[in-house]
Amino acid sequence: MKKKICIIGCGTFGSYLLKRLLEKYGSQVDIAVVEIGNRKIQNESEIGLDSISENSTVSTDGRYFGFGGTSARWGGQALFFDDRDNPEKDAAWDEIIKINARHKNTVLKKLLGENINIELGENKNIKTGIWLKYTKRNMFSRLKKRELKNVKLLPEQRVTEFVFQDKKILKIICKSKNGNIEELAADEFYLTAGALESCRLLLDFNKKTGVLNNTDIGKNFGDHISTELFVVKNARPVIDGIDFTPTLYKGSLVTKRMIVKTDDGVVGFLHMVFNKNIKSFKFLKELLFGKRETTISFGEFLSGFVFLFNFVFYLFFKKKLYVDQSQWSFQLDMEQPVPNNNKLSLADKKDKYGEAALHIGWDISKKDLNAISEMRDKVELLLKKNKLEYTPLYNPASTSNKGEDVYHPVGCLRMGHDAGAVVDYKGKVKGVDNLYHFSTGIFPSAKSINPSAAVFCFVEECLERSGSGGREAGEYPKGMPVANSSSNGRARRLTGE
Numbered sequence: 001m002k003k004k005i006c007i008i009g010c011g012t013f014g015s016y017l018l019k020r021l022l023e024k025y026g027s028q029v030d031i032a033v034v035e036i037g038n039r040k041i042q043n044e045s046e047i048g049l050d051s052i053s054e055n056s057t058v059s060t061d062g063r064y065f066g067f068g069g070t071s072a073r074w075g076g077q078a079l080f081f082d083d084r085d086n087p088e089k090d091a092a093w094d095e096i097i098k099i100n101a102r103h104k105n106t107v108l109k110k111l112l113g114e115n116i117n118i119e120l121g122e123n124k125n126i127k128t129g130i131w132l133k134y135t136k137r138n139m140f141s142r143l144k145k146r147e148l149k150n151v152k153l154l155p156e157q158r159v160t161e162f163v164f165q166d167k168k169i170l171k172i173i174c175k176s177k178n179g180n181i182e183e184l185a186a187d188e189f190y191l192t193a194g195a196l197e198s199c200r201l202l203l204d205f206n207k208k209t210g211v212l213n214n215t216d217i218g219k220n221f222g223d224h225i226s227t228e229l230f231v232v233k234n235a236r237p238v239i240d241g242i243d244f245t246p247t248l249y250k251g252s253l254v255t256k257r258m259i260v261k262t263d264d265g266v267v268g269f270l271h272m273v274f275n276k277n278i279k280s281f282k283f284l285k286e287l288l289f290g291k292r293e294t295t296i297s298f299g300e301f302l303s304g305f306v307f308l309f310n311f312v313f314y315l316f317f318k319k320k321l322y323v324d325q326s327q328w329s330f331q332l333d334m335e336q337p338v339p340n341n342n343k344l345s346l347a348d349k350k351d352k353y354g355e356a357a358l359h360i361g362w363d364i365s366k367k368d369l370n371a372i373s374e375m376r377d378k379v380e381l382l383l384k385k386n387k388l389e390y391t392p393l394y395n396p397a398s399t400s401n402k403g404e405d406v407y408h409p410v411g412c413l414r415m416g417h418d419a420g421a422v423v424d425y426k427g428k429v430k431g432v433d434n435l436y437h438f439s440t441g442i443f444p445s446a447k448s449i450n451p452s453a454a455v456f457c458f459v460e461e462c463l464e465r466s467g468s469g470g471r472e473a474g475e476y477p478k479g480m481p482v483a484n485s486s487s488n489g490r491a492r493r494l495t496g497e
């Protein structure tokens with residue numbers, strides 16, 4: 001009897017995991033993939049989920065549904081954690097960083113191709129990232145038809161419940177939009193439904209079972225807080241002798257950022273935003289981020305003819321991004337340190353499937369603002385030292401500064417070996433022997449990177465260490481009761497496409 005594996009959610013991490021499982025085990029295992037969406041990418045309201053948040057747009061603008069998930073709309077910039085993200089020498093971060101270092105090269109090869117040899121070198125406080133080629137960003141479209149032939153794809157099925165007994169998930173309950181309820185049993189489950197929906201599902205699971213009662217599930221929810229600090233005029237983007245112009249490497253853009261930290265160890269990064277006021281560049285960016293409509297008219301796009309000429313010339317002949325030197329800005333992204341008061345919880349309101357909506361209690365705290373102010377002053381000194389002409393944008397004395405979350409949800413399902421951790425370093429959910437979870441929610445905070453590539457390292461760690469796959473597995477028990485289930489035995493077995 002082949003081992004049965006079920007992947008819940010086929011977005012960025014679900015697709016990566018699926019590909020890696022197929023590469024590792026081929027047809028030695030039976031894989032079923034349950035996906036709420038289909039081949040068309042939809043946002044929260046289109047898919048029928050709901051959330052309540054006073055201050056954050058992460059659920060409405062920062063996640064997408066359907067095969068490929070948010071990777072169909074993301075920037076695709078890959079970076080990894082390293083020792084510079086752990087100035088406090090925290091033990092959990094030490095482990096996270098070690099696991100990143102162990103799998104970084106494998107992940108880069110999987111993302112960029114075997115023949116690509118790029119060193120994301122560590123140079124004092126400069127971190128290098130790589131923006132994946134546009135055609136390589138959607139993680140699901142990397143899966144070939146012949147690979148998918150061996151997989152049971154179950155679209156338009158929303159996982160709503162886990163059937164749990166003797167420390168194991170026996171099966172999952174799935175709802176379709178028209179109210180049909182079905183069930184699927186497996187030996188091993190991988191929850192990759194995004195940080196927010198995975199947390200919502202586990203909060204609901206905990207409400208019914210109490211398995212995660214003593215953990216920090218939902219707590220310390222964080223993101224990067226992003227704010228534009230200064231506009232620099234009439235200068236090349238060179239700081240302390242380092243040129244921050246992105247360069248092109250085999251279709252991918254190589255970027256640089258500066259890791260920053262406050263005196264009490266809050267970490268973030270400083271990066272340059274180029275060509276912001278140039279409409280034709282904005283148009284190209286909107287196109288690349290998969291926006292279905294643009295705010296730029298065709299006339300405005302063409303009026304930037306000189307820019308477009310330079311842009312194409314630099315990209316193809318100089319292998320770098322063309323930067324309009326008359327004006328560019330310094331953007332600061334700071335992590336929200338832990339502990340904080342932000343929290344995800346189940347709301348009383350129900351969504352279109354009749355499931356509890358997610359309440360996102362998120363805000364920018366006084367501590368967050370202090371960290372930004374401290375960094376602002378340090379960056380100003382840097383600009384002066386580099387004799388750059390600049391205009392300040394962020395005013396610490398004002399309450400009308402622009403600061404926003406940037407869709408890097410972290411903290412709510414954090415990993416570790418301590419009592420409060422929700423998953424261990426292989427992604428295994430505490431108290432459940434056969435449930436694994438991967439999302440950016442596993443990281444305690446956001447530190448100095450866009451965190452997705454770092455999650456791929458934990459998928460690799462799990463595959464390497466858990467010995468999942470080809471071994472024989474016993475049949476799952478039949479006719480198990482659905483713990484606290486609303487399905488009341490109406491569920492029928494999912495059979496796939």
Ligand SMILES: Cc1cc2nc3c(=O)[nH]c(=O)nc-3n(C[C@H](O)[C@H](O)[C@H](O)COP(=O)(O)OP(=O)(O)OC[C@H]3O[C@@H](n4cnc5c(N)ncnc54)[C@H](O)[C@@H]3O)c2cc1C
Nearest residue numbers: 009011012013036065066069070075076077159194450452
């Ligand atoms: C505009 C934008 C730009 C970004 N740029 C970057 C970047 O450059 N670098 C970076 O590292 N990160 C970036 N991010 C963040 C990054 O996109 C996310 O961290 C990552 O895509 C999340 O992957 P995921 O697999 O956890 O979730 P998703 O990719 O959203 O996948 C979740 C999947 O689960 C499915 N699903 C959800 N609920 C259920 C359910 N109950 N049952 C069944 N299926 C379900 C969904 O349909 C979806 O397919 C960006 C985000 C945005 C919005």
